[in-house]
Amino acid sequence: xxxxxxxxxxxxxxxxxxxxxxxxxxxxxxxxxxxxxxxxxxxxxxxxxxxxxxxxxxxxxxxxxxxxxxxxxxxxxxxxxxxxxxxxxxxxxxxxxxxxxxxxxxxxxxxxxxxxxxxxxxxxxxxxxxxxxxxxxxxxxxxxxxxxxxxxxxxxxxxxxxxxxxxxxxxxxxxxxxxxxxxxxxxxxxxxxxxxxxxxxxxxxxxxxxxxxxxxxxxxxxxxxxxxxxxxxxxxxxxxxxxxxxxxxxxxxxxxxxxxxxxxxxxxxxxxxxxxxxxxxxxxxxxxxxxxxxxxxxxxxxxxxxxxxxxxxxxxxxxxxxxxxxxxxxxxxxxxxxxxxxxxxxxxxxxxxxxxxxxxxxxxxxxxxxxxxxxxxxxxxxxxxxxxxxxxxxxxxxxxxxxxxxxxxxxxxxxxxxxxxxxxxxxxxxxxxxxxxxxxxxxxxxxxxxxxxxxxxxxxxxxxxxxxxxxxxxxxxxxxxxxxxxxxxxxxxxxxxxxxxxxxxxxxxxxxx
Amino acid sequence: xxxxxxxxxxxxxxxxxxxxxxxxxxxxxxxxxxxxxxxxxxxxxxxxxxxxxxxxxxxxxxxxxxxxxxxxxxxxxxxxxxxxxxxxxxxxxxxxxxxxxxxxxxxxxxxxxxxxxxxxxxxxxxxxxxxxxxxxxxxxxxxxxxxxxxxxxxxxxxxxxxxxxxxxxxxxxxxxxxxxxxxxxxxxxxxxxxxxxxxxxxxxxxxxxxxxxxxxxxxxxxxxxxxxxxxxxxxxxxxxxxxxxxxxxxxxxxxxxxxxxxxxxxxxxxxxxxxxxxxxxxxxxxxxxxxxxxxxxxxxxxxxxxxxxxxxxxxxxxxxxxxxxxxxxxxxxxxxxxxxxxxxxxxxxxxxxxxxxxxxxxxxxxxxxxxxxxxxxxxxxxxxxxxxxxxxxxxxxxxxxxxxxxxxxxxxxxxxxxxxxxxxxxxxxxxxxxxxxxxxxxxxxxxxxxxxxxxxxxxxxxxxxxxxxxxxxxxxxxxxxxx
Numbered sequence: 001x002x003x004x005x006x007x008x009x010x011x012x013x014x015x016x017x018x019x020x021x022x023x024x025x026x027x028x029x030x031x032x033x034x035x036x037x038x039x040x041x042x043x044x045x046x047x048x049x050x051x052x053x054x055x056x057x058x059x060x061x062x063x064x065x066x067x068x069x070x071x072x073x074x075x076x077x078x079x080x081x082x083x084x085x086x087x088x089x090x091x092x093x094x095x096x097x098x099x100x101x102x103x104x105x106x107x108x109x110x111x112x113x114x115x116x117x118x119x120x121x122x123x124x125x126x127x128x129x130x131x132x133x134x135x136x137x138x139x140x141x142x143x144x145x146x147x148x149x150x151x152x153x154x155x156x157x158x159x160x161x162x163x164x165x166x167x168x169x170x171x172x173x174x175x176x177x178x179x180x181x182x183x184x185x186x187x188x189x190x191x192x193x194x195x196x197x198x199x200x201x202x203x204x205x206x207x208x209x210x211x212x213x214x215x216x217x218x219x220x221x222x223x224x225x226x227x228x229x230x231x232x233x234x235x236x237x238x239x240x241x242x243x244x245x246x247x248x249x250x251x252x253x254x255x256x257x258x259x260x261x262x263x264x265x266x267x268x269x270x271x272x273x274x275x276x277x278x279x280x281x282x283x284x285x286x287x288x289x290x291x292x293x294x295x296x297x298x299x300x301x302x303x304x305x306x307x308x309x310x311x312x313x314x315x316x317x318x319x320x321x322x323x324x325x326x327x328x329x330x331x332x333x334x335x336x337x338x339x340x341x342x343x344x345x346x347x348x349x350x351x352x353x354x355x356x357x358x359x360x361x362x363x364x365x366x367x368x369x370x371x372x373x374x375x376x377x378x379x380x381x382x383x384x385x386x387x388x389x390x391x392x393x394x395x396x397x398x399x400x401x402x403x404x405x406x407x408x409x410x411x412x413x414x415x416x417x418x419x420x421x422x423x424x425x426x427x428x429x430x431x432x433x434x435x436x437x438x439x440x441x442x443x444x445x446x447x448x449x450x451x452x453x454x455x456x457x458x459x460x461x462x463x464x465x466x467x468x469x470x471x472x473x474x475x476x477x478x479x480x481x482x483x484x485x486x487x488x489x490x491x492x493x494x495x496x497x498x499x500x501x502x503x504x505x506x507x508x509x510x511x512x513x
Numbered sequence: 514x515x516x517x518x519x520x521x522x523x524x525x526x527x528x529x530x531x532x533x534x535x536x537x538x539x540x541x542x543x544x545x546x547x548x549x550x551x552x553x554x555x556x557x558x559x560x561x562x563x564x565x566x567x568x569x570x571x572x573x574x575x576x577x578x579x580x581x582x583x584x585x586x587x588x589x590x591x592x593x594x595x596x597x598x599x600x601x602x603x604x605x606x607x608x609x610x611x612x613x614x615x616x617x618x619x620x621x622x623x624x625x626x627x628x629x630x631x632x633x634x635x636x637x638x639x640x641x642x643x644x645x646x647x648x649x650x651x652x653x654x655x656x657x658x659x660x661x662x663x664x665x666x667x668x669x670x671x672x673x674x675x676x677x678x679x680x681x682x683x684x685x686x687x688x689x690x691x692x693x694x695x696x697x698x699x700x701x702x703x704x705x706x707x708x709x710x711x712x713x714x715x716x717x718x719x720x721x722x723x724x725x726x727x728x729x730x731x732x733x734x735x736x737x738x739x740x741x742x743x744x745x746x747x748x749x750x751x752x753x754x755x756x757x758x759x760x761x762x763x764x765x766x767x768x769x770x771x772x773x774x775x776x777x778x779x780x781x782x783x784x785x786x787x788x789x790x791x792x793x794x795x796x797x798x799x800x801x802x803x804x805x806x807x808x809x810x811x812x813x814x815x816x817x818x819x820x821x822x823x824x825x826x827x828x829x830x831x832x833x834x835x836x837x838x839x840x841x842x843x844x845x846x847x848x849x850x851x852x853x854x855x856x857x858x859x860x861x862x863x864x865x866x867x868x869x870x871x872x873x874x875x876x877x878x879x880x881x882x883x884x885x886x887x888x889x890x891x892x893x894x895x896x897x898x899x900x901x902x903x904x905x906x907x908x909x910x911x912x913x914x915x916x917x918x919x920x921x922x923x924x925x926x927x928x929x930x931x932x933x934x935x936x937x938x939x940x941x942x943x944x945x946x947x948x949x950x951x952x953x954x955x956x957x958x959x960x961x962x963x964x965x966x967x968x969x970x971x972x973x974x975x976x977x978x979x980x981x982x983x984x985x986x987x988x989x990x991x992x993x994x995x996x
Contacts, residue, residue: 088567098566105566112560114567219567226795254569255797342795345599348610349564353662365660369603392601392790401792 009034010182011513014239017185018075021068028061028068028078032134035080039136039183046168047158048178050085052137053095060121060134067132075242075266076120077132082184084175085138086145087114087230088219094135100221101143101153101171104350104357104376114219115251116188116230120243131246136184140174143378144347145190145223147171148198148447149440152380157437160203161510162476166434169199175233176203182513186234186243190220191464192227193335194429194454200233200466201429201479206496206506207233208240211486212461213258215244216251222346224339225256227458236506237467237496241266244489260487268490269497280317281498285491286422287313288323293427293453293481301472306428309469309480309499313426316498323418323425327411331455334411336448337391337404338459343381344388350376383444412460415485424495425483428453429466433476457483467496468505477508519682522754524720527727528686528746529678532693533671534703535647535711536579542646542670543570543613550709554663558649562668564608569796572597576670577800579702580620580644581810583672586700586817587639589624591807595643597797601790605662606649614673616791619643620800626676627819628692629837630685637689638677644800645671672702678717678727683746687739690714699818699843713737718749720757728753729763733770733777745770749777821846829859838867844881848888855892858899865895869912886915893923901983907932934983938990941974941982945990948973959995967991 009031012020020026036054057080064078083089089096091109099105115124123130142152150158150173158173160166161181168177172189176199179187189196191209200207208231215230222228232243245265251257275284287310294303314320352358352372359371377385391400418425430450440446457464463486466479480499484492500506541548544561561568584591598616621642628635647669652661674693680686694712698705705712714736719728733749736742748770753763768777816824818840825836839849845866852862870891874884894911897903903911911926927933949956952973958966967988974987 088565100566108566110565110567112565112567217567218569221566222796224795253571255571256795341792345601345611345790345792348601348603349566349608351603351605351610353605354563354608355565365605389790392792394788394790397790397792 010038010185012185013235014079014185014242015075015236017079018077018242021064021078022073022075024068028064028080028134029058031078032057032061032080032136035136035184044159044164046161046164046177046181046183047156048140048168048174048181048183049082049137050099050101050140050155050174051096056095057134057136063122064132064134073132076246079133079186080136080184081120081133081243082136082139082175082178082187083114083117084141084172084187084189086141086171086190086221086223087117087188088221089113089117089135089138096135096138098138098221099155100145101141101155102350102376102378102381103154104373105221105355106154106357108356110219112219115216115253116247117219119249120188120246133246139172139178139187142171142173142195143381144221144343145171145192145195145228146343146380146384148194148451149435149437150174150177150199151437152378154378159437160434160476161513162204163434163474165436166474166476167202167437169202169430169434171195172199172207172233176200176205176207179203179205179233179235180510182509186232186239188230188243188247189233190223190228190230191454191458192224192229192339193458194451196231196233197429197454197464197466197479197481198451201481202434202477204468204471204477204479204505204508204510205233205235206237206240206465206467206500207231208237208244208465208489208492209458209463210244210248210489211258211463213256214248214463214487214489216249216254216257218251218253222342224342225346226342227335227339236500237269237465237493238266238500240465241269241493241497244493258487263490265490265493269493271490271494273494276317281501282313282495283317285313285318285424285495286321287318287495288321288418288422288425290323290325290328290418290425290427292325292328297431298428299432299472302428302430302432302478305470305472305478306426306480309467309503309505310426312499312503313495316502318495321422323421325411325414325418325425325456327407327414328452328456330407331411331459332448332452334404334407335451335455335459336387337400338408340384340388341392341401342388344385344392347377347381347385352376380444408459411456415456415460415462415483419485423484423488423491427481427483429479429481430454433472433474433478453481462486463489463492465492465496467499468508470505471508520723521720521750522758523722524750524754524757525723526681526683526746526750527678527719527721527730528680528683529717529730530676530680530686530690531715531717531732532674532676532690533713533715534674534697536576536670536672536702537704538573538575538579538670540573540575541668542573542576542644544668546668548669550706552665554652554661554665556665558664558667562608562664564610570613570794572797572800573670576644576672577620577802578806578810579670579700580642580672581802581807582700582702582814583642583674583697584621584624585807585811585814586696587621587624587626589639589642590622591802592618592620592622593802593804594618595620595800595802597644597794597800598791599794602787604648604651605660606651606664606667608649608664608667612646612648613794613797614645615643620802626689626692626696628688629833630688632834635685635688637679640675640677642672642674645673647671672697678719678730683743683750686716686746687743690739690742695818695841699815701815707737710737714742716742716746716749718746718753719763720750720753728757729765731763731766731768731777731779733768734780736770741770741772744772744775745777748775752777815843818846825849825859829853829863831859831863835860835863835867839863842881848881848884851888852892852895855889856895856899858895861895861899862892865891869909873916885918886912890915890923897923897927901986902933903927904932904934904980904983906980907934931979931981934981938986941978941986941990944974944977944982945987945994948977949991949994956995
């Protein structure tokens with residue numbers, strides 16, 4: 001029996017649910033059943049979930065309840081989570097396929113769990129405890145995480161719960177929409193060029209892309225290996241901190257994962273700043289505003305919301321300083337050379353030989369490759385494979401790939417210049433609020449240009465967050481982007497948490513919820 | 514440095530070799546799967562080897578350590594930072610659609626391999642050696658209209674060792690390859706099994722008239738025996754010269770050698786060469802090798818064959834060729850040293866190892882580790898030869914008995930077979946006297962200056978002594994009596 005009569009279970013966040021379960025006020029099975037029922041009863045499905053398994057979810061929930069009954073478990077034990085379908089989930093343990101939003105992986109069953117999935121769930125190895133979260137299902141995303149509107153999924157678009165005519169952002173669009181629509185308290189996402197921050201912004205939730213190397217990439221279907229990073233998407237900074245603590249940490253199976261001791265981001269987030277007071281929790285915090293993040297062309301509604309949130313931060317004790325990231329615009333061509341280059345190689349394994357889709361009819365090996373890949377990949381994936389193959393090919397490598405790598409280094413250096421004058425950098429996540437489905441037509445460049453504010457931190461490998469900052473045009477959410485220096489996730493979360501304690505942007509819900 | 518070239522039909526031959534040595538690690542270069550040869554298809558391929566979505570490579574430090582060993586052995590630079598790159602191409606036995614290899618910055622840079630060719634010291638410069646993974650195998654036989662794929666070999670660690678084009682004949686290329694083979698086995702970094710493909714060569718061959726610029730090369734791939742290496746180069750040289758003499762140009766090409774016909778055949782020409790779209794692998798950080806690591810490897814290195822050979826020449830008085838033979842493998846050298854120490858006769862020990870022992874090992878296809886004759890038994894045998902107890906003929910008989918597993922000691926065998934040479938001067942003297950008395954004609958002929966007659970007399974003494982006489986002693990006695 002639930003002892004939480006004031007609000008329905010789906011409105012509770014991760015921390016609240018965890019506390020209620022620890023206090024035995026609600027069981028994991030109860031919450032799971034509630035969410036599964038709600039999901040099944042949706043009259044206007046968002047397209048956020050690609051797969052669920054009630055049997056699996058309830059089995060995990062029962063296990064969590066048994067753990068809790070023994071007085072064991074932690075703050076996440078029994079709390080539901082859903083995974084972006086870019087994370088491998090094992091079969092038959094999960095019963096959930098891993099598709100990466102692509103036809104070429106339709107029905108693919110992974111023999112192992114991604115490290116992030118295992119750490120949030122039942123643990124990486126037999127006898128090892130994970131965080132004990134309960135998997136609610138797999139979430140829609142742009143095919144191979146390529147896109148910023150979730151219109152590139154082979155399994156159909158995801159709709160923004162704030163306005164079903166609008167996109168949820170991408171590529172973690174299913175994650176953002178599901179969390180915003182209160183279908184699940186938290187979800188995993190991945191961010192290569194903004195794929196956690198931008199959908200979080202479009203859907204009015206909180207998401208953090210940690211420093212490159214903080215979360216293991218093992219078991220994440222690779223898009224661009226030097227940029228891909230996993231992160232949590234939830235309804236508050238506090239919830240994100242709880243998930244990030246469980247997801248992160250060195251993994252010997254990922255050579256690019258950072259060899260650092262495990263972090264309790266939640267505890268670090270709650271530590272008061274030196275010199276802070278109750279009314280001014282951010283006293284002494286210098287927030288840099290790159291002038292390139294506030295161009296004249298920035299949509300007025302976005303500018304207004306972001307400035308409003310910045311004013312709140314100032315009121316909480318932070319100081320705003322002007323800084324410059326002079327190569328912000330260059331981050332677009334740099335990113336759209338490096339990411340497709342890596343993708344063109346990462347996606348070569350989808351050749352019809354070993355797993356996934358294979359063309360039914362073919363005349364020889366080359367024909368099999370061509371038909372399999374022509375049928376299996378969507379238009380945007382093909383476009384990026386072609387761009388990537390082109391920039392890596394003989395005679396073009398130096399002019400494109402090598403130049404892009406040099407600029408990438410300079411962009412990272414620019415940030416270090418900024419961090420001499422500030423502790424955090426702030427700006428908008430995206431130049432506009434969520435646009436309408438199909439609005440961008442056949443012009444592939446428009447969404448690329450809209451990535452301008454998220455790409456620099458991705459290229460530099462820096463942690464970045466999207467924090468709700470109110471609404472803009474059409475009542476659509478606007479996100480405030482916070483970028484920290486390497487491994488300063490706790491500083492980011494602390495600032496976001498302070499803002500959320502003082503404001504209600506993050507608790508606002510789409511109409512009808 | 515290139516030697517003065519022996520011309521073939523007026524052309525100078527230029528050869529460079531690329532050798533793939535499979536490194537003897539227990540697990541693969543980027544995964545934990547076993548590298549053992551001969552398992553049922555696809556039973557030794559894990560998720561990483563199969564390139565399942567989400568898998569990532571992790572460098573095997575054992576493979577790096579083996580590369581460092583080679584680098585130190587050939588006096589190369591061990592790069593403190595080297596880079597893994599992706600070589601992109603589609604093939605069914607290449608699961609990721611790219612091979613992880615080192616491209617612009619390899620782990621081993623420079624160095625040289627020394628060897629002896631026709632009694633002369635030779636040296637071939639190394640360009641580089643780099644780490645990479647092997648592909649799987651495509652099985653075209655036994656599948657009607659289909660190709661079988663075995664990914665057991667996928668991800669097996671390879672060291673590709675690239676020489677400069679310093680060789681000027683097929684014989685020199687073979688000697689270089691043999692020296693390199695000896696070295697990698699000696700260092701314990703490769704099992705050297707050529708049938709199983711653990712050591713295979715690609716030969717870059719071109720010809721030119723003396724003084725001209727380098728000719729266009731053709732690359733003969735995948736030669737897995739020294740004989741094929743020699744045959745392939747010889748055929749390729751004749752083919753290229755024929756073509757040039759016919760006024761045709763050589764086109765850069767990759768060719769395959771057919772051992773059945775002894776011919777090479779073009780596989781692909783430069784026009785359809787792949788664009789491999791190399792770029793640094795973002796899944797693997799640069800390979801960093803700290804000086805301390807290099808020193809740890811250096812401290813654990815065995816004495817190198819060249820140094821050991823020099824020591825055998827200097828301390829044991831062995832000729833260069835003998836010393837080279839004694840250092841053909843660590844096991845051979847170890848055996849030699851035990852025999853030498855057991856008998857105190859380095860040259861005799863070397864003779865027995867190169868002669869009777871090698872003959873028997875080769876005849877039975879055994880490695881020296883598997884010789885049924887332990888070194889101390891051979892040493893005991895040589896002691897009895899050296900002190901005159903055994904004739905060479907008798908020694909061979911004892912050797913045979915020991916080889917066949919005779920458990921008795923050398924002295925017991927000599928006794929049992931009655932092979933002890935006569936050391937009783939009086940008894941021998943009586944036999945000599947009898948022989949002189951009974952062979953008056955030979956004695957006469959000898960005195961008339963016929964050496965042949967003397968040999969006949971020695972033979973008679975040996976016969977009368979039933980082979981136990983020491984021939985040198987018998988000759989001496991005869992000469993003094995006939996003086």
